Amino acid sequence: MLIRSSTPEALRQNNSLSVLSALRRQGALAHTDLCAQTGLASATVSAITAILERDGVIERLEQKPAGGRGRPRVLFQPKRDCGYLAAVRISSDQVQYSLVDYAGRLIDRFEEPRLGGDGATQAFGQSFLAALARLAERSRLARDQVLAISISSKGIVDPGAARLVWSPVFGGAALDFSALLGAVWPARVLLANESLLVAQAIAAQREGQGHIPAIAALSLGHSIGLGLARRDRHGEWEVSAPNFGHMQHVAGGSLCRCGSQGCVEAYAGFYAVLRTAFQVPPQTIPAKFVPIAEIDKIAAQARAGHRMAIYAFRQAGQSLGAGLARMMSLFGSMPVAVTGPGLRFFGLMQEGLLEAFAETHEGRLNGVPLILPMTGEDELVFEGHVTRALAEMDVMLATGQGGGAP
Ligand SMILES: [Zn+2]
CATH class of the missing domain: 1.10.10.10 (Winged helix-like DNA-binding domain superfamily/Winged helix DNA-binding domain)
Incomplete structure (x- = not known):
């Protein structure tokens, strides 16, 4: 930077x-x-x-x-106590708050259930402010000692502002974190898509391991996320999170949770696997949340040779393979790290993914990409928060915007 x-x-x-x-x-x-x-x-x-x-x-x-x-x-x-980072991970059912010092060490962490139903942004905002205040109080920090608040969620983020434009949790009810926090917290507010942070963490881990021009992080679960890390012309990592899960896979296809038809997620998300395995009509409104135990049952059936269960995972793999081929037609070939709660089912999807990829022009020209299964998505998200926010704090302190010593 x-x-x-x-x-x-x-x-x-x-x-x-x-x-x-x-x-x-x-x-x-x-x-x-x-x-x-x-x-x-x-x-x-x-x-x-x-x-x-x-x-x-x-x-x-x-x-x-x-x-x-x-x-x-x-x-x-x-210096550890030069400033602090509050890292917040918003998931579908809970919110995790972590406090990190300037040396990157985790000091405190707690989780809270996510308040309010889908789209209930006001109740969420109030509980969010209360939890952040508690995070600082528990470590006896004044608010101006927290230099950055880094928030992650699944969904679409406005890159120029800390505004969550669309998310599976809140739907189209946008959340402006700068506006929410600006009045009470002097900290720099950062917001990132969760898969972007995973890509950032994986890129940082590979820093010393030879020159890799780009790497993608594919997160499998109830929703499908994709983070991209590509080196810019100065050799620095540029990360982004294209709207991969809601990229069109089949025109006029299965109904997606976002309201559109035929998205990648509508074939590869947990609810899509469930829908196909039980032969529910593809225009049925997707389940809000599918417990992973349900997908475990379908996976067990698939491993036992049950035809529809095998097909459900295979179809999920095919939509991912076709989607990755489209993404690489635009950005070039790159290895793909696979993460997320759906990683444990990846063995059932992989063949469909590679076959669908190989059939595309991209696949025929450049071959199928290197697939790297990576466990520990939670740690990767946290590492991404820390890498990104501490680099931002370094800039603040180098340019005198960070307040300096307490
Ligand atoms: Zn969609």
Whole structure:
């Protein structure tokens, strides 16, 4: 991340950001390693670390030399209490609140049931504000010590604003988190699609493992999510979450939860698998929520050779394969990490997915993509929150918008 300007002040801010980003990647670094990592001159690094230390953004750590002789090695690291992040994950049935310090360590976490029915945004807003206040109070933090509030949900996010435009939870009742939080919290408010955070976390994990130009994260469950991480021309990850689940698979096809017909999700979401397995007419209004135990039963039937159960998963795989081929026709071929609660059924979908992909022009030209099953979606979402929000906090602190020391 760079501040693209060339005034002396912007240059100093850029150098500060280079130092903070290097510490973010490595955790703690000595002066010489900081020079090597940032490419900055020794005197420049000294000046910057002195300012960041004075402002309470970084701190010194003295490391005893091996064998206990000689002078201790001095390392710099982000100062834990320099600022805090509140990370909030909104799921269909609950909301998880986490508090993270500036060094990226989890300090506190609790879950609450999501209040209000579908579309009940006002009740949700009130419980959201109360829970955030509780999160700060439990750790005895003043509100201005929380520098960023990072929120994730499934659905469509307005990238320029912290506005949830459409979500499976609230439907078309848009939620403007900047407006909701702005009056009471001075923090930077960030909102991201959940699959975007997963893609961000996976991309960050692969940072040191050779050059991968792009990777997709496909989340399987009641809804279907897709996150994309692609390197921009500066070599930095650019992440996005195209509306993959509601991309059209079949014109005039099965009824989707979004109200449209023939979406990928209307064939591959849990409710779609249920509908097909029980031969319910495809225009039947989708179930609001299908317990995973129901899909487990269908999976057991499929594994026992039950024809409709096999077909239900196969059809789900085919819609995903065709959708991925369309996505890669636009963005180029890339590996696909598969996550989400539906990962345990992926074995039943994979053949249909690969077959449908192979039949497309994209498949015939470039072959089928590398598929990487990845467990632990919850941790990936959390890692995505932390990676994204702490990078944002680094920019705030480097440019003096973060308030500095408490
Ligand atoms: Zn849809």
